Every structure is written in C-alpha cells, then in structure tokens.
Amino acid sequence: xxxxxxxxxxxxxxxxxTEYSKNSGMSHLAxxxxxxxxxxxxxxxxxxxxxGVIPAMGVIPFxxxxxxxxxxxxxxxxSILMGGASAVASLQSAAMAVAFGIATNVLCxxxxxxxxxxxxxxxxxxxxxxxxxxxxxxxxxKLRDFEMPYGVFVPAHWYAPLAMRHMHEYGTTSRQMGAVxxxxxxxxxxxxxxMMRGKPMxxxxxxxxxMIVTPFRLFDCCLESDGAAAVVVTxxxxxxxxxHRPVYIMGVAEGHPVPVDHIAARRDMFQIGLSYAAxxxxxxxxxxxxxxxxxxxxxxxxxxxxxxxxALGFCKRGEGGPFVxxxxxxxxxxxxxxxxxxxxSQAHVxxxxxxxxxxxxxxxxxxxxxxxxxxxxxVTGWGDLGDGSVAIxxx
Amino acid sequence: MQYSKPLPVITAETxxxxxxCKRHELVFQRCxxxxxxxxxxxxxxxxxxxxxxxxxxxxxKGKVYTYIIAHQPFHPAFVNxxxxxxxxxxxxxxxxxxxxxxxxxxxxxxxxxPVEVIFDDVTEEVTLPRFRPRGNQR
Numbered sequence: 001x002x003x004x005x006x007x008x009x010x011x012x013x014x015x016x017x018t019e020y021s022k023n024s025g026m027s028h029l030a031x032x033x034x035x036x037x038x039x040x041x042x043x044x045x046x047x048x049x050x051x052g053v054i055p056a057m058g059v060i061p062f063x064x065x066x067x068x069x070x071x072x073x074x075x076x077x078x079s080i081l082m083g084g085a086s087a088v089a090s091l092q093s094a095a096m097a098v099a100f101g102i103a104t105n106v107l108c109x110x111x112x113x114x115x116x117x118x119x120x121x122x123x124x125x126x127x128x129x130x131x132x133x134x135x136x137x138x139x140x141x142k143l144r145d146f147e148m149p150y151g152v153f154v155p156a157h158w159y160a161p162l163a164m165r166h167m168h169e170y171g172t173t174s175r176q177m178g179a180v181x182x183x184x185x186x187x188x189x190x191x192x193x194x195m196m197r198g199k200p201m202x203x204x205x206x207x208x209x210x211m212i213v214t215p216f217r218l219f220d221c222c223l224e225s226d227g228a229a230a231v232v233v234t235x236x237x238x239x240x241x242x243x244h245r246p247v248y249i250m251g252v253a254e255g256h257p258v259p260v261d262h263i264a265a266r267r268d269m270f271q272i273g274l275s276y277a278a279x280x281x282x283x284x285x286x287x288x289x290x291x292x293x294x295x296x297x298x299x300x301x302x303x304x305x306x307x308x309x310x311a312l313g314f315c316k317r318g319e320g321g322p323f324v325x326x327x328x329x330x331x332x333x334x335x336x337x338x339x340x341x342x343x344x345s346q347a348h349v350x351x352x353x354x355x356x357x358x359x360x361x362x363x364x365x366x367x368x369x370x371x372x373x374x375x376x377x378x379v380t381g382w383g384d385l386g387d388g389s390v391a392i393x394x395x
Numbered sequence: 396m397q398y399s400k401p402l403p404v405i406t407a408e409t410x411x412x413x414x415x416c417k418r419h420e421l422v423f424q425r426c427x428x429x430x431x432x433x434x435x436x437x438x439x440x441x442x443x444x445x446x447x448x449x450x451x452x453x454x455x456k457g458k459v460y461t462y463i464i465a466h467q468p469f470h471p472a473f474v475n476x477x478x479x480x481x482x483x484x485x486x487x488x489x490x491x492x493x494x495x496x497x498x499x500x501x502x503x504x505x506x507x508x509p510v511e512v513i514f515d516d517v518t519e520e521v522t523l524p525r526f527r528p529r530g531n532q533r
Contacts, residue, residue: 142435145403147493149523150481153469161483165461168506214464214501262435264460264483264491 007284010095011239011246012393014043014232015356020195020347022115024226032060032111033068035228035352040069043232044243045105050232052076052097052106056086057350057383059110069107076103083383084298085254085273086110087351091391092252094233104234110350111228119224140261140385155300156213156221158385162269163215163303170318172306174215178206179324180302181219181344186330188341190368195223196345220302222343229352231359247362250376251285251392253277263385273388274311274380282313285376285392289313292392293374294361295335296354298382299342308380312390331369339369351381355391362395399472402521408436411450416522419514423490425451432490455512456529457486464501480504484526498527 016038018024024031032055040047047069053062054077062077076097080086087110094106112118143152152158166172185201188194201219209218239246255276259265282288289312297305306320314335315323323329329337340346340357347353358377360366366374374395381389405413412434415422424433426440427447439446462482468474480501485491496504497513509529516522 141404144401145406145409146435147481148401148470149403149517149521150493150495150525151400151465151470151473151476151479152481152493157463157465157469157481160463161461161481164463165506168461211464211466213466259441264493265434269461 005284006092006095006099006252007250007286008248009099009236010233011236011248012091012231012355012359013234013239013242013244013246014039014041014045015230015359016040016042017193017229017353017356018111018227020193020225020227020349022226024113024116028111028113028117029060029064029068031113031226031228032065032109032230035111035230036065036069036107036109039107039109039230039232042244043105043234045232048072049105050107052094052103054078054080054090054093054106054108056080056090056108056110056352057083059112059350065107065109076106082254082381082387082389084300084351085381085383085387085389087355088252088379088381088389088391089254091231091233091249091355092254092389095249095252098233098235104238106233107230108233108352109228109230110352112350113226114348115224115226117226142261156216158263159301159304160213160216162263162307163301165269166303166307167215170321172303172321174217175203175207176321176324177215177220177302177306178203180299180305180329181206183324183329184299184338184342184344187339187369188345191340191346194341194346195225196341216301216303222300222348223345225347225349227347227349229349229356231352231355245363245395247359248394249391250287250394251281251283252390253280253284254387254389255280256388257386260387261385270307270310270317272307272311272382272386274308274382274390275388277388277390278312281390281392287376287392291376292335292378293376294339294358294371295337295378296339296342296358296380297337298351298354298380299338299344300348300382302344304382305337308382308388311388312378312380331371336371339366339371354379358393362393398517400517401470401472402518405520408438412436413521415450415452416514416524419522420452421455421512421524422450422452423488424448432488434490434492453486453488453490455486457484457510459483459504459506459508459510460485460491461506462496462504482510482526484510492524495525496527497525
C-alpha cells in the first residue's frame with residue numbers, strides 16, 4: 001500500500017440538515033434520522049442504498065440508524081469518538097471504506113438536543129448532580145479524578161487555560177477573540193438556517209458580555225442547539241453519476257496532541273491535534289493554505305479558531321490574534337471562515353454543519369454567503385482535549 | 396456538613412497518589428529507568444516505555460503555569476464558590492497538575508506566581524492538594 005493515497009478517491013454527494021432550534025420537539029433519534037433521510041434524498045439515493053453508517057462522536061448507536069433506514073446488508077459501522085473532531089474525522093473513515101470497496105454509500109451523521117435535552121450551562125441552576133454521568137462532558141475518567149474535584153466540568157474549563165497561556169505568551173487579546181465572534185455573527189445574518197439571524201453583534205457587545213470562564217466571555221462560547229446534520233460519502237467513480245456535482249475529498253487527516261488525555265501536562269500546549277493533521281492533509285491534497293478559498297473552522301470557542309488558524313499554517317504561531325482582525329476572515333476577505341455562522345452563530349450540532357456548508361459553497365449553493373468561484377474548501381474539527389481533524393474538499 | 400463536591404474514584408493505579416495526600420505528602424510516579432516524573436499515574440513511562448516505577452515525594456513548590464476564573468457554576472455544589480480559580484501548577488520537578496489556589500483572590504493570580512502545596516482533608520478518605528501563594532505563611 002506504500003504510495004497509495006485517499007486523494008480524490010471519495011466524494012460527498014448528499015447533505016442534510018434539520019431545523020436548528022432551542023426546542024426540536026423531536027426525540028434525539030428522530031432528529032438524527034431526519035437529517036439522515038434528507039442527506040440520502042439529496043444524494044438521489046434511497047435509504048436501502050446506505051451500507052455504511054458512522055455516527056460521529058457516538059451520538060447514537062449505529063444500530064438505531066440501520067434499523068430505521070431498513071438497511072439489509074450493513075457492511076461498515078464504526079463510531080468516531082473524538083468529540084467535536086469526530087464529524088470531519090468520520091469523512092476520513094468513510095473515504096477509506098468507499099475507496100477500498102468495503103462499503104458503497106456511507107452515511108456520516110451528528111446531532112443532539114443540545115439545548116432542550118442536555119444543556120451544559122443549565123446544570124448549576126437546575127441542581128442536576130448527574131453531570132458526572134454525562135459522557136459528553138467527561139470523556140476520560142482521569143478528568144473525573146484529577147480535575148472535577150477542583151471545579152473543572154465543561155469544555156470552557158478545559159480550553160480557557162490554553163487561551164490564557166496564549167494571551168500570556170503572544171499577547172492575544174479578548175478583542176481579537178471577539179473578532180471571530182463578530183465575524184460568525186455577521187455571516188449568520190446571511191443564512192436563513194442560522195439561529196442568530198436577525199441578532200447582529202458588535203465588538204462592543206462582545207466586550208460587554210459577561211465572563212463565563214476568564215478569559216472566555218459569553219460571546220466567546222458557541223451556541224447550545226437542538227439539531228442534526230448528515231452527509232453521504234461515496235466513491236469518486238460513482239459520484240459522477242449522481243444528482244449533484246460531487247465534492248471530492250482531496251485530503252483528510254486526524255491528529256492527537258501528546259499526552260492526549262492531559263492538557264496541563266503538555267510541554268507545548270499549542271501543539272494540538274490539528275498541528276499533526278494539517279501537514280498530512282495538505283500533503284495528500286497537494287495544495288497549500290494559499291489555495292484555500294473558504295474555510296469552515298470548528299468554533300466551539302472563539303480562541304479555538306485562532307489556535308487552529310495557526311496550526312493550519314494560515315499564519316505563524318502567535319499571530320492568530322492579529323490575523324483575525326481587520327476583516328481578513330470575513331466574506332470578501334482573504335480567508336472567509338464560517339460562512340454559515342459556525343457553532344458560534346448558526347448552531348452547535350457537533351460540526352457536521354461545517355461540512356454541509358463547505359459542500360454548499362463548492363456546489364455554488366451558499367446563497368448570500370457564497371464565496372465567488374469557490375473551488376477548494378477546508379473544514380476542521382476540534383474535540384475532547386484538543387483532538388483535531390481536517391478535510392480539504394474541491395468541486 | 397456533608398461534602399457535596401465531586402470526589403476522585405480511587406483505583407489501584409491512583410491509590411499511592413491519594414494515600415500520599417492523606418499523609419500530607421505530594422508524591423508522583425517517577426520512572427526508575429529514565430528518571431522522568433509523570434502525572435497522571437500510568438503503568439508505563441511515556442518517555443521510555445519502562446514499567447519500572449517508583450513513587451517520589453516532591454517539594455510541593457512551583458509556579459502558576461496558566462489559570463482560569465470560573466464565574467458560572469456548572470455543578471450545583473459550586474454555586475456558592477463562584478468566582479473561583481482553577482490553576483495549572485508547574486512544580487519545580489517539572490510535573491504539572493490542575494488544582495485550586497487558596498488564600499488568594501482570583502484577580503490577584505498571575506502566570507508565573509510562586510505557589511506551594513497545602514492539603515485539604517475534605518473527607519475521611521480524600522485529601523485534595525491545593526496551592527497557596529508562596530511566602531504566605533499563616
């Protein structure tokens with residue numbers, strides 16, 4: 001297999017989303033199935049054509065998906081357990097499966113009732129002591145033993161120390177983080193599916209928002225949302241004959257920081273999973289950061305975007321703060337990011353919406369947020385304690 | 396009053412650490428082959444792969460490597476604690492751990508601040524190591 005590559009071997013041929021809201025009124029399973037069936041329909045397939053299922057982040061057992069879709073010969077079923085990095089990493093798994101003929105049409109999906117069902121920020125108020133039993137918020141027993149006793153519970157607590165250290169080492173500012181939030185909000189105004197459409201935000205609004213976990217203000221934190229999204233991946237060969245113009249997976253990779261289970265112990269806190277994954281994905285795709293027309297960057301927190309832009313090589317280490325200022329990451333700028341509004345202003349459905357948006361951009365279907373002549377898009381995932389994933393897509 | 400905050404689940408792998416805390420000694424695993432300290436406790440040395448390990452007492456002195464201030468409680472038992480600080484302490488021996496600062500207002504904490512360990516006997520079974528500004532003897 002030496003010399004073999006996944007470059008252009010697989011394509012995304014179907015995308016599907018539910019409505020994004022604070023109260024879906026649907027069960028978690030129904031929500032995921034709605035996104036799934038919409039993606040399958042978008043691909044011009046029937047549910048029985050699906051023979052691979054990847055519920056990213058283990059949001060749901062693959063069995064529930066397979067049974068409801070009436071799949072008769074399921075050839076490939078895995079779960080990707082990388083938190084918010086799972087959605088993009090699932091593209092890698094799906095591409096491998098279709099490239100080697102293990103499966104023909106692979107369904108990747110994420111979603112949850114992230115507001116009405118399991119809302120992280122409601123825990124303290126609701127008096128819900130069951131938090132430690134919530135796997136999403138406690139991926140590792142080591143966190144339970146060595147960090148929860150000190151008041152470390154949610155992703156904001158995990159990542160804020162990184163942001164604080166970044167501010168200390170490189171002079172990154174809260175206003176720079178705010179530029180990410182304001183950009184996402186601005187783009188959300190163009191997207192009818194964005195939860196924050198109709199609610200514009202200024203940098204002053206960001207600066208005046210209350211501190212949640214210093215240095216993260218309220219508007220540095222992404223939304224909590226009900227919703228789901230799904231994509232269908234098939235082989236490049238089959239993709240040619242399907243309903244929409246295929247979006248090819250040029251490069252894809254995942255990466256994990258060292259030690260993967262303990263942020264505090266890392267000698268270099270900014271050597272994140274994406275730092276390992278990005279060079280691999282760019283090498284596979286045969287392109288450089290300069291070739292990227294639009295980027296959908298996983299944005300659970302504003303600072304996480306800054307850190308990933310550095311790891312991707314769009315700017316040097318420590319220069320992510322200045323990079324995001326002055327409109328560079330806005331539509332019309334050098335590197336438009338999160339053209340759908342991102343997790344910060346569209347919805348937090350664990351990152352599959354970033355892939356959906358990248359596909360829309362490359363199909364030319366992104367409406368008012370369309371990047372003119374977008375040919376190459378980049379999508380990232382960030383999850384758990386800094387796991388990373390990246391896909392480079394082309395039309 | 397009953398202690399209502401989360402407590403560690405003490406396992407075979409972590410028992411020595413927590414027993415040390417109960418004796419008011421901060422101990423970490425140290426590789427018997429390459430001498431590297433490690434935390435969290437693990438069977439193998441991530442630096443050299445060795446299974447030979449000893450538990451070594453450390454000075455308990457270090458500096459704040461980074462920190463956060465939590466303003467919103469995400470657990471019912473912390474409702475009356477906010478705002479509280481969580482710090483990453485880098486000990487003189489190079490090992491880092493997550494903890495809290497006592498005897499110091501959150502706004503007075505800074506990266507590089509010298510700190511030393513104190514031991515908080517929170518239950519019969521569990522003692523949590525926390526830190527205070529160094530030189531702040533009471």
